[in-house]
Amino acid sequence: MSRSRISRVVVTPVAFGDPPLLNVVGVHQPYALRAIVEVHTDSGLLGLGETYADEAHLGRLDAVAAALPGHDPYDLNGLRRLVTEVLGRETGGASASFGGMLDVSSAVDTVHSPFEVACLDLQGREAGVPVSDLLGGAVRERVPFSGYLFYKWAGHPGHADDAWGEALTPDQVVDQARRMVDGWGFGSLKLKGGVLPPDEECAAIEALRDAFPDLPLRLDPNGAWTVDTSVKVADRLAGVVEYLEDPTPGIEGMAAVSARTDVPLATNMCVIAMEHLPPAIAQGAVQVVLSDHHLWGGLRKSALLGGITEVWGMGLSMHSNSHLGVSLAAMVHLAAATPNLTYACDTHYPWKTEDVIAPDVLSFESGSVAVPTASGLGVELDRDALGALHEQYLGCGVRRREDTAYMRSIRPDFSPHTSRW
Ligand SMILES: O=C([O-])C(=O)C[C@H](O)[C@@H](O)C(=O)[O-]
């Protein structure tokens, strides 16, 4: 039997409504962008992937998409070589940056990821097995997620208030959490910090502790605090949070905090590629790494990360950015096949009201999603929804994630800087 070959690749940028969620670098714009990647084969198979859709990233995706016809969808090492060659030609190997928050040292990892996911999806469809099987087999039937809480305005300026309302006080954060827990059943909660002075964010965590005595809690200020402030917060929240995520920037800074507290430190900022692991481990900088297949080079490399953290006795959680259902499916398969997943994964999923996949396949019950057992990722594109969200992309004017620029258009004196407190 002759092997199928990639015959056509389609990259579709889409925009979906996003509430004004606050963070250390600013505020989410009214629309979040994603790119949906379709990899078709000459045997009629289709595999799906999802990734960021910032302009520069789209240019790189298009360049790889144009080079893929004729490639064997089972040759994932060859896919990575091809991405490396194409990007070397296109960008001279320049790095990629997303939203002013994450500097990704390797554009190759980020561009490779959605094509790798799509190839695994179509391999699973051809073999009649779920992607989790291709990653070694599911070790859990359901994947737990944490409810992701944000400080937020009631609505985008100039628009009607959204359904969530304002969250700027501890009571409002508790109300938001109650809605997350009632609606999705989350069994743990993460608060995105770095927005208000640390005392106010500690008070919100303490209010959450009072309201939800049994739920593990996390606070993530994205490096907004100095080392001394981080230690003070750790002292105050010891026994209250299961971990502090990126309290201060950089491996050295995290190591300095870690030396002065027993509260576990987690990161998706100072360890975001394989080459960051040796110095972080040598300095004892972090106890928990947040994987993210979009940034770490796909599902197989993220599974490798899971193995490395296991070897070194580190915890593993999963990072999220605003995303749609194709990404959620990939996250669920990866988490299902990762034995060392020691914490519930992050997801922005409850914040969106639109999607590109047919509904009801990935539903939250008790804060977890059942691992799809259908072939591949187990999700199908809703072509009408994809078309509508692409039209929305064309019309909305947003072309890259710009939390800081958008915040400055509302508050001109806003200045984003880490270690600000
Ligand atoms: O854990 C994190 O650092 C994130 O989830 C990063 C995101 O960009 C988050 O801060 C957001 O959506 O504003």
Ligand SMILES: [Mg+2]
């Ligand atoms: Mg984080």
